[in-house]
Amino acid sequence: MNGTQLQRAGLAIAAFAALAGGFFGLIGRGPLEMLQAIVMAAAGSRYAVGESLLRATPILLCALATLVPARLGLVSVGAEGQLYFGALVGTGALLLAPAPSLQLPVVLLGGLVGGAVWALLPALLRVVADVNETISTLMLNYVASLLVTWLVYGPWKSPQSQGWPASIEFPDSARLPLLGDSRVHAGLLVALVMGIVLHLLFTRSRWGLVLDVLRSNPRLAPLAGLSIARQVLLTMAIGGALAGLAGIAETASVQGRLQAAFANGAGLSGFLVAWLAGSRVLPAMALALLVGGLLAAGDGLQMMTSVPSSAVLVVQGLMFVALLGAGGWRSEVARG
Amino acid sequence: MHLQLVGLSKRFGNVPAVDDATLEIRPGEVLALLGENGAGKSTLMKLLYGVHTPDAGRIEIDGQARSIPSPCRAMALGLGMVFQQFSLVPALSVRENLALAQPSAPWWIGRRASRLSALDAHVQTLAPGIDPDARVDQLPVGQMQLVELAKVLLRDARCVIFDEPSAVLTPSEAARLWALIRGLTARGLAVVLISHKLADVRACADRVAVMRAGHVVAQAPAHDASDAQIVEWMVGRTPPTVRAPRVRPAGAAIRLELRGVSAGSARGVDLAVRAGEVLGVAGVSGSGQTELAEAIAGALPLTAGEVILDGHRLRAPHLAAGPTPQLAYIAPEPLRNAVAPDLSLALNLALKRIRDLPFMPSRAQLAERAAPLIARFGVRPADPQARAGQLSGGNLQKLVAARELADARAAVVACYPTMGLDVSATAQVYEALFGLARSGSAVLWISEDLDDLLQHAHRIAVMFDGRVIALFDAAAATSAGVGACMAGRPEAVAA
Secondary structure, three states: OOHHHHHHHHHHHHHHHHHHHHHHHHOOOOHHHHHHHHHHHHHOOHHHHHHHHHHHHHHHHHHHHHHHHHOOOOOOOOHHHHHHHHHHHHHHHHHOOOOHHHHHHHHHHHHHHHHHHHHHHHHHHHHHHOOOHHHHHHHHHHHHHHHHHHHHHOOOOOHHHOOOOEOOOOOHHHOOOEOOOOOOEOHHHHHHHHHHHHHHHHHHOHHHHHHHHHHHOHHHHHHHOOOHHHHHHHHHHHHHHHHHHHHHHHHHHHHOOOEOOOOOOHHHHHHHHHHHOOOOHHHHHHHHHHHHHHHHHHHHHHHHHOOOOHHHHHHHHHHHHHHHHOOOOOOOOOOO | OOEEEEEEEEEEOOEEEEEEEEEEEOOOOEEEEEEOOOOOHHHHHHHHOOOOOOOEEEEEEOOEEEOOOOHHHHHHOOEEEEOOOOOOOOOOEHHHHHHHHOOOOOOOOOOOOOOHHHHHHHHHHHOOOOOOOOEHHHOOHHHHHHHHHHHHHHOOOOEEEEEOHHHHOOHHHHHHHHHHHHHHHHOOOEEEEEEOOHHHHHHHOOEEEEEEOOEEEEEEEHHHOOHHHHHHHHHOOOOOOOOOOOOOOOOOOEEEEEEEEEEOOEEEEEEEEEOOOEEEEEOOOOOOHHHHHHHHHOOOOOOEEEEEEOOEEEEOOOOOOOOOOOEEEEOOOHHHHOOOOOOEHHHHHOHHHHHHOOOOOOHHHHHHHHHHHHHHOOOOOOOOOOEHHHOOHHHHHHHHHHHHHOOOOOEEEEEOOOOOOOHHHHHHHHHHHHHHHHOOOEEEEEOOOHHHHHHHOOEEEEEEOOEEEEEEEOOOOOHHHHHHHHOOOOHHHHO
């Protein structure tokens, strides 16, 4: 980080403090007191940290899901739909009920494959018919989430749930292991490891260079003997699998069953994080943790200070505005 | 109008672009301002036209010192400039463009107003063939240039500066332009012709001024300065002469063959290039020659026909374009077609073998391999880690040449390989290009410079309206004959 970057970071923090302070003043609270409450609610205890990491996990996976196609220059907003479809296929795999020892691997595989398939649909449309991937991924988000809603209200509705729209509960053999005594699940570890691996691939490997070349000038593909179609399919499938993993990990741990509208906007938060990070992995990881912490703080805030939890969404919005407005945070990906 | 530029200097950052330049521009005379890329000739003229303001020195017009802070002021003083990138509105008609340029144009211009008929008459005197209702983007480049000139003259310019006017013209269009310029000087106007072509000097200039490294190093009457003398002024030394492989290798095997190739606007092109042969392709821009090159390179799908390289089918309709390391391709418009502007020079130079790089390529190793190429072709800045997008047009051209021409290849397709290059860089690129031919490559060379084609190619194919309409043996061809075919009138050759 050089001088100007530090300057900009300082500017962003100052702008955020001013904006947030103004907002808290407006709702009649002391700014310092509120900021302190937010920090405490997000990271003040082992429990709070756990909740923050829990919220950050799907956001980080969805940010990675957006970021991988973005390295090729694609703008995919489909992480949310891929997340739902991954959860759907994973749950479907459970319902086909293999032996208990196989349940977890099959469920996870279902999540990965489901997400990848949901991403390959717009990728194929893009390759074959040159359909804009932004529009098609956006539309498929609705399709996937409504498919899940239909299933849990209809064919997959559990008879034990007494009218509550949800699938059957996942048996212990199909649940993701938790970390320690927290509610944080193994999906976080996978997300962190995938983040590091992707960072190394993007910045060090030949594949990273290939993506850089094609993003910089797609017309070079024939000259360098590269296939754009292949990279479109590959990056979208990898991204989709990561988002699908986010979906099935939520379903097979915290929630324990497939429910309607369980994503809580993780896909779109992930998109925002990836975009703000300029498609760079490490800033995206840091931002995802920050956003996860803020969202978790919202729940705690309501209990501790009787401020509605949606106040934290306003604070989150102010933070994004400050980061963007201070300029330079979203510098483009480092180039080779 | 009599102009004196005295001791003008202009620095950009730490780089002196123009350094203590003194130049006289006389009425009724064509002054050719010559120099290599980056010698400062365009900058000097932009100082005069008010695009830049000088750091030091003064401009005298008819004996009076003037400051020219903007092009607007320059126009008011009677200066006009015909830029390389025309300043016309493409979506408007010729008449509308001229109406916009009128000094007293009101904020609302009626499309049928009677005063527009004066504009039509004005166009007709300059270029009789132009339809005033034609949209500017539908006109050929040569006519656009005339409209641009008409615009400048409409504002009563008494000194007209042309920036490389002949670069885009066919020989007959150039001849027409020279006649027009003669007409201007006959009326007492002063004309400055920025160029790096000696042919332009011989065709039109009364005096030459040569710039090198920001200085005006020589001013002389055109007929007193020999070509060799002018080149020495420009380069600072006698440049090496390019040795083209003069003898045509008639018996050698055919390496690159086009059979009925149609792609884009190119239609049914048959050509065969033998090992060691340089086949030149001439034609006015838009005759299908760039599409032909792109089709061979795999950048444009074929609609019919096939391309054969060393007996193997390289391209055909519905044939997937695989990697072609055995083919060198210098694409037109390198920034758009041949480089990744966001990436480093080192990576751009490694582009062709990106698939053969190790899984984790070492940046140091890429830079190490790039350095000698950058040095050989004189790419500036000579830093392998510099971003390609920062390079000037000429340096991008050198970068692409360095990548494509450094290694032996079965065939070379070179599209305007010396576009925007100065004398010494042109010599370097030609040396590399013809060096490949000497070592047995088949060279297909598309150029707009007819003189160079006649001098260096073995045969010249002329394209018109997407087809090859004539094939000349370069030794027997004349500029007039090839030019007639470029204009689509091969029968004029026979006559």
